[in-house]
Amino acid sequence: MSDNIKVSVRLRKPLERESAERVIAQVVSENLIKVEQRAKREETRNFEFDLCCTYSESLEEDQAQLYEQLARDYLLHALDGYNTCIFAYGQTGSGKSHTMTGSAELPGIVPRMCQELFEVREMYESSDDQASTQFKIRCSYLEIYNETVRDLLGANKCRIRERADKTTFVEGLQEFEVNSVDEILDYLRQGSERKTVGATLVNEQSSRSHTIFTINVEQKENSPLGHVLERRSSIRLIDLAGSERANASGATGERLKEGSNINKSLSTLGRVIAMLAKKKQPRLIPYRDAALTWVLKESLGGNSKTCMIACVSPCDFEETMSTLRYATLARSVKTFAQLNTQETVDGKVQMLAMRQQLDELQGALSRVGDQRLVREQMEKIKLTNQFLEARIERERRAAVDYYSQYAQASSERDNLVQVLSSIVSSLQSFDGGKIRESLVALKQRSEEIGKQLEADHLEIRGAIEACPSIDLQ
Numbered sequence: 001m002s003d004n005i006k007v008s009v010r011l012r013k014p015l016e017r018e019s020a021e022r023v024i025a026q027v028v029s030e031n032l033i034k035v036e037q038r039a040k041r042e043e044t045r046n047f048e049f050d051l052c053c054t055y056s057e058s059l060e061e062d063q064a065q066l067y068e069q070l071a072r073d074y075l076l077h078a079l080d081g082y083n084t085c086i087f088a089y090g091q092t093g094s095g096k097s098h099t100m101t102g103s104a105e106l107p108g109i110v111p112r113m114c115q116e117l118f119e120v121r122e123m124y125e126s127s128d129d130q131a132s133t134q135f136k137i138r139c140s141y142l143e144i145y146n147e148t149v150r151d152l153l154g155a156n157k158c159r160i161r162e163r164a165d166k167t168t169f170v171e172g173l174q175e176f177e178v179n180s181v182d183e184i185l186d187y188l189r190q191g192s193e194r195k196t197v198g199a200t201l202v203n204e205q206s207s208r209s210h211t212i213f214t215i216n217v218e219q220k221e222n223s224p225l226g227h228v229l230e231r232r233s234s235i236r237l238i239d240l241a242g243s244e245r246a247n248a249s250g251a252t253g254e255r256l257k258e259g260s261n262i263n264k265s266l267s268t269l270g271r272v273i274a275m276l277a278k279k280k281q282p283r284l285i286p287y288r289d290a291a292l293t294w295v296l297k298e299s300l301g302g303n304s305k306t307c308m309i310a311c312v313s314p315c316d317f318e319e320t321m322s323t324l325r326y327a328t329l330a331r332s333v334k335t336f337a338q339l340n341t342q343e344t345v346d347g348k349v350q351m352l353a354m355r356q357q358l359d360e361l362q363g364a365l366s367r368v369g370d371q372r373l374v375r376e377q378m379e380k381i382k383l384t385n386q387f388l389e390a391r392i393e394r395e396r397r398a399a400v401d402y403y404s405q406y407a408q409a410s411s412e413r414d415n416l417v418q419v420l421s422s423i424v425s426s427l428q429s430f431d432g433g434k435i436r437e438s439l440v441a442l443k444q445r446s447e448e449i450g451k452q453l454e455a456d457h458l459e460i461r462g463a464i465e466a467c468p469s470i471d472l473q
């Protein structure tokens with residue numbers, strides 16, 4: 001996914017030596033900085049950035065706030081598995097080293113990020129969570145001085161090389177595994193002591209080189225089911241040498257040569273940024289024209305989430321304007337950060353874990369299943385009982401009905417047979433043909449009814465006897 005380079009501005013607090021000068025820049029809001037030309041109030045320019053930071057009474061709070069508002073996100077991206085890069089750009093003496101490294105009393109972004117990275121590591125590694133994470137943290141520190149790469153922690157000769165996939169790396173640069181915040185801060189201190197500094201008119205401790213402190217983080221997350229998720233990321237923290245005008249910095253001799261090399265690499269950086277910022281990019285971006293852009297190839301237009309901090313001095317109109325124009329251009333540059341993750345499966349661990357989980361699940365299932373089955377069966381039995389009770393009651397009532405009807409019908413039949421028999425015997429002496437015929441038919445019919453009643457009676461009796469719950473009394 002593409003992402004624009006995030007650009008923030010940090011306005012330095014006026015120094016004592018600037019107390020007589022007029023402040024020309026002012027942070028108006030979180031995203032807006034205003035610059036005014038000396039003596040020409042009408043020449044005011046507003047610049048918009050992703051974040052604009054000013055200064056307060058407390059230098060300590062300013063340092064902490066900058067880390068929290070801006071830099072912490074890049075640690076979090078790195079923990080997700082993205083390569084990240086923060087670089088400080090600005091004229092000499094504008095506060096780049098103060099922002100990136102700071103001092104023991106006023107630590108900058110690099111030591112704060114190291115501190116927090118180890119806090120996160122401790123938190124993950126001591127967590128009771130079943131998914132454990134192991135960290136491997138390594139660091140390296142280099143400087144680019146007069147167009148050559150120098151290892152600030154090792155003694156090897158370094159060379160910038162290109163891999164087959166067109167990414168670049170520094171051959172010979174030593175990396176050190178670190179296991180505590182003290183260890184990594186020690187490397188940072190050792191390297192900073194070795195970096196090339198010199199006094200200029202603008203800054204007594206002016207960085208004469210570009211420095212890159214890189215933290216490589218490897219995380220291995222082991223899930224209880226044997227999945228291993230590996231995340232790899234590199235965090236590049238860059239303190240660029242200051243852009244400067246030779247007459248303003250008062251440089252001569254060696255300082256002047258350094259200055260022209262610094263300016264050469266920064267102007268190449270500017271050209272690369274300008275080309276990357278174009279909607280239709282040229283096919284050839286001049287990364288190779290300077291050691292700085294060649295090393296930073298991935299961070300500028302490739303696989304990285306990148307942030308530029310444009311440091312500006314509060315009293316220098318020309319330099320501040322130039323820095324802010326440069327920074328505005330950088331805002332249009334897109335990078336293409338990808339998650340550097342890889343998922344593997346440890347078959348043996350997975351088998352064991354799955355078997356164990358299966359046993360647990362089966363146990364749990366049978367417990368849950370047993371209870372549910374018993375409940376369901378009981379419900380069924382209850383329903384069947386109710387149903388059977390209702391049926392028995394209905395049959396009982398029907399049987400009682402039938403039986404009383406039968407008793408009544410059979411007594412009527414007996415009466416009828418008796419009446420008919422007496423009529424038949426008293427009429428036998430008469431030869432009344434038609435009367436006799438009807439009487440015989442009547443008798444036959446009554447016998448048929450009698451037989452039918454007898455059959456019904458037997459059937460009902462049988463049904464009632466098969467149903468012991470019915471008491472006919």
Ligand SMILES: Nc1ncnc2c1ncn2[C@@H]1O[C@H](COP(=O)(O)OP(=O)(O)OP(=O)(O)O)[C@@H](O)[C@H]1O
Pocket residue numbers: 011012013015055059062090091092093094095096097098099203205206207208240241242243311
């Ligand atoms: N935000 C700030 N608030 C107060 N003082 C600051 C701030 N930023 C920088 N300074 C002070 O300004 C001076 C110059 O700062 P710093 O050395 O960081 O500048 P730089 O941009 O790294 O310069 P160079 O490019 O020459 O190395 C230092 O004394 C530093 O303590």
